[in-house]
Amino acid sequence: MAGLSRVTVRKGIQQLIDEGIVVRRQGSGTFVAPRIEARGARLTSFSDDARSRGDVASVVWIYKSYAQPTDEEAAALDVAADARVARLGRVRLSDGDPLAIEHAVVPAEFMPDLDHLQDSLYAALDAHGFRPVGGTQRVRASLATATEAGILSIEQHSEVLRIERRTRLANGRIVEFTRSVYRGDRYEFVTELNEG
Incomplete structure (x- = not known):
């Protein structure tokens, strides 16, 4: 040795x-x-990404409820302050390993039935005819809080990636506003660059 x-x-x-x-x-x-290489230029779901790697995606729900949006959520979704939204909080797992914490807000008209929402938000949106076709995503480096570290089974102040995503339908309507925390020790976001 x-x-x-x-x-x-x-x-x-x-x-x-x-x-x-x-x-x-x-x-x-x-x-x-294993490090997970996520392509930054493609709109995919966590569940689809996990399955494409041969992993089993699962979820632990923190909350699923209807509510009124905060001012920030109403602005991000371009809805009225008194609109009804679905608020979704969950831990995303791949082969049983917690990899991300996601907090999503969706206009209730696009998510009329929370009881049948399983592990994939995009599959549920697709089932109702509202699968997003594009959007914007911002990724920044950060450090895990004590709560995030506990949920993700990492040390406090470990590196994490904070991701904010807004997606839209083909007609331009915003369908999702999501803030996520991904484990920095497991994820890399990769974007192809071309001379422009």
Whole structure:
């Protein structure tokens, strides 16, 4: 073992686990944590992305309810201050690993039935004829709060990516305003560049 003691090796492996470089799976062993490369120029859902990698997407719901929008949400969705919106909070998992926390707001007319909303918001919107076709997304680096770190199973102040997304229908109506926190140790957003 290259002259290292078992204690030193165990401490090194634990530090790699703490940094998110490797993951330990009960009964299976310790593995290098795969980095997820998300294409920044394509509008896709978390569930579709996970399935395309061969992973199983799942969700833990924090809340699903109807409410009036805040002033910021009303402006982002371009709806009246007294409009009804669906407010959705969830933890997104891939193969059982928590990778993101998402808080979405959707005009209620596009999400008339919260009881049948499963793991994919876009699948539910599509089922009602309101799947988004485009939008804008902003990504910035940040540090995880204590609550976010606990939910995502990472250390407090670990790097995270904060993503704000607004999507629209073919007619230009805004269908979704979402703020997400993604694990920075697992996600990279990649955009193709062309000479313009």
